[in-house]
Amino acid sequence: MAELAFFSGTMDCGKSTLALQIRHNRSARGLTGMIFTRNDRAGEGRISSRLGLVTEAVEAGEDFDFHAHLVRHLTAGGRVDYVIADEAQFLSAEQVDQLARIVDDLGIDVFAFGITTDFRTRLFPGSQRLIELADRVESLQVESLCWCGARATHNARTVGGRMVVEGAQVVVGDVGGDRGDTGYEVLCRRHHRRRLTAAAAGAGPLSPDVLPAEGFAASSGLPRQNGEPSRP
Template sequence: MSKLYFYYSAMNAGKTTTLLQSAYNYHERGMRTRILTPMLDNRAGEGVVASRIGLKAEGLRFDRDDDLLALVDADIAVAGKLDCVLVDEAQFLTRAQVWQLTDVVDKRDIPVLAYGLRTDFRGELFEGSQYLLAWADNLDEIKTICHTGRKATMVVRV
């Protein structure tokens, strides 16, 4: 039975690196993945998911109005069986898109691994993160350290 996973952390903790490593692990075993990336994130180029350490892969861009279940179904129709969906910058998902990812898991039996920030710099939840925290089957914090050497927190105190 497939699950929806939400991996969250502070900025610069290696979320995208972890996503790309997961995709590599699937590919190494002869399995096919699809990486989804929000259209508004074009730091590495349109449709490119890249980590600060130089790893990169092509991603399928989505917009706030896109139906992610329909995108996954279209991908399967074109390229065949899909073994895993990975979502970069998952904090930018809408409530509806998180629900669509639960359908990818429940109706298509495809695991979904979503990576993103939990909160913004004020400690406020992002929409996508809010619903991933509520509906994901597994929640996992990717830990990192701040410049003080202590565990980085996701809230800036003013």
């Protein structure tokens, strides 16, 4: 049975890497896929991983109809064994419905990848609809880390180095970088609530000796077990 699978997580947790790995594994078995994306950091019509992997993709804009696109391709004699939709959080609810129709009507597996919540901790429309419709929802096992060493669960937007909680839901940027004045950072819930980014806390790179479990000590000012001074 074909299925609609949604793989989700915070920024910087390897979603696009997994999408490209799925493509590689199926291509190696002679399967043909169709790959879609929207607003990738590498530019229009591309899927890119922070590991440096890049592949061409179909840019799915606001008016794009996934189901109609596949029907036209198949009617013209094309072949599609699976579909990958990266940056699926940017899709509309109607477009997610189209992905579900591809599974149900055409019997083709669809693998969607996306961030669950935005910088305001609110569900993206595409992610919400995928959670409602998907046959399988999986959280990626590669955990992003907050600057304190704790597991990162929230996506923060920064403007001019300061965290913001107002503005348009979609502004393209990147983790650890910026597009103009806008950048993004992953934080634990505690530091997202306090709007305490690495820059605001004066935190440098994590020491190799710092474990995620020590994140509470780092954020609360308690002494660390190894005797290192706590971060601000």
